[in-house]
Amino acid sequence: MDASLAHDESAQNGDAPDQSSDLWPKWPSFDSKTEHLLLEALRSRRWTVSGAYTGSPSFEQQFAQSFAQYIGVPHCIPTCHGSSALAIALEALDIGYGDEVIVPGLTWVACASAVSALGAVPVLVDVDPYTLCLSPQAAEAAITERTKAIMAVHLFGSCADVEALTAISKRNAVPLIEDCSQAHGGMWDGQKLGSFGTISAFSLQQTKLLTSGEGGVALTRDPALADKLQQLRADGRRYVAQPRIGHLDLEEVGAVQGRNYCLSEFHAALALDGLERLDDQNQRRRAFVEQLRVDLETLDGVGIQGQPDKLSHPVYYHLCLRFDPTKFKNFDIDVMARSLAEKLSLPAIDPVDTPLNRNLLFNPLHSSRTPPDLKPKMTPGAYPLPHAEQARQTCLTIPHNALLADLKHTTTIINAIKASATEMARAS
Numbered sequence: 001m002d003a004s005l006a007h008d009e010s011a012q013n014g015d016a017p018d019q020s021s022d023l024w025p026k027w028p029s030f031d032s033k034t035e036h037l038l039l040e041a042l043r044s045r046r047w048t049v050s051g052a053y054t055g056s057p058s059f060e061q062q063f064a065q066s067f068a069q070y071i072g073v074p075h076c077i078p079t080c081h082g083s084s085a086l087a088i089a090l091e092a093l094d095i096g097y098g099d100e101v102i103v104p105g106l107t108w109v110a111c112a113s114a115v116s117a118l119g120a121v122p123v124l125v126d127v128d129p130y131t132l133c134l135s136p137q138a139a140e141a142a143i144t145e146r147t148k149a150i151m152a153v154h155l156f157g158s159c160a161d162v163e164a165l166t167a168i169s170k171r172n173a174v175p176l177i178e179d180c181s182q183a184h185g186g187m188w189d190g191q192k193l194g195s196f197g198t199i200s201a202f203s204l205q206q207t208k209l210l211t212s213g214e215g216g217v218a219l220t221r222d223p224a225l226a227d228k229l230q231q232l233r234a235d236g237r238r239y240v241a242q243p244r245i246g247h248l249d250l251e252e253v254g255a256v257q258g259r260n261y262c263l264s265e266f267h268a269a270l271a272l273d274g275l276e277r278l279d280d281q282n283q284r285r286r287a288f289v290e291q292l293r294v295d296l297e298t299l300d301g302v303g304i305q306g307q308p309d310k311l312s313h314p315v316y317y318h319l320c321l322r323f324d325p326t327k328f329k330n331f332d333i334d335v336m337a338r339s340l341a342e343k344l345s346l347p348a349i350d351p352v353d354t355p356l357n358r359n360l361l362f363n364p365l366h367s368s369r370t371p372p373d374l375k376p377k378m379t380p381g382a383y384p385l386p387h388a389e390q391a392r393q394t395c396l397t398i399p400h401n402a403l404l405a406d407l408k409h410t411t412t413i414i415n416a417i418k419a420s421a422t423e424m425a426r427a428s
């Protein structure tokens, strides 16, 4: 091993808090096995899916198989980003010009921009005020004859009502895309999130619960969709049944117009490695949040994002705290978030995403991909989102690395909220 790696002590405790300075464990986490896998990818000289077969399955295939098994869905197609997983999901469902896709109004911009990039219309639909995830009733009410998919997002530390949404999907013959980019490992009634949608998508971006830095995953039970997804992500190619050493193990098919969205072998090695830690980390975060839930009972006016009863195993990408402004003097969510970020040395504490009908990052009217005749329907402000807006005014999120801390630090968070509230009350 290189001296530079051998001397990096963080390799031995990438998952442990740095006792000297930081209260909160660092993210992303890794250990010496992670380094070993990266070196293995390096030395194999197969750095990508479209490199020659070396005699053993690519890291991409190994990860795809492990993740498919983990979620309980037969087909898994890794991609270079969560955004590209959404892109190929939409393309596999033949979504294009003028089609409508229902997208929750409170989520990361990629959910809507993946749709608008195809010349399709993201129909922004409001969230349920309790879970902050797509409201099934509002989604069904927004279905028209042009609706080609419903995209549900499991947000922060909760999930959309997948039972109601799969029923709506069946009743209206509209496929369900399940975006699980914030819910790796979560379970509804004992069944993994990501196994309910016609196609599900995950991001493996650096901040996510399972990460390769950049990366994504598309999953499906449908073998025909899986074949399209494979080709869509590798310029129309798919894995061969009988690979030969020294040759590509991809065959040219071209049944659809693919592009290159492949996850590199280094990224796939990181994802494969992280998957081994995921359940344990999720369990630790759950224990932290359960302790915090108890502590919060002493604090009037602060609660946790609502969860459906059937969310049997919640996972926490962010811990989303909801404030009742009537219980505080001079309440302002931006001031509260800034104050907590500073007091806790967690710069990533923020109010929730700005609703997509007024989000700076969602700007389809300034895109060469937006068909001019669709501009009225592509105008984000045309979609009212009162519950998403209320969440923006009352909720903030704490990043998941903080939830890996020692349980005693729930008190640190409670004390910081109390101190911030006192300061806020004094301000005029």
Ligand SMILES: *Cc1c(COP(=O)(O)O)cnc(C)c1O
Residues within 6 Å of the ligand: 081, 082, 083, 084, 107, 108, 110, 111, 153, 179, 181, 182, 203, 204, 205, 214, 215, 216
């Ligand atoms: C992170 C995220 C994405 C985008 O994933 P990238 O890997 O950053 O492209 C999509 N949807 C949701 C809900 C996300 O949180």
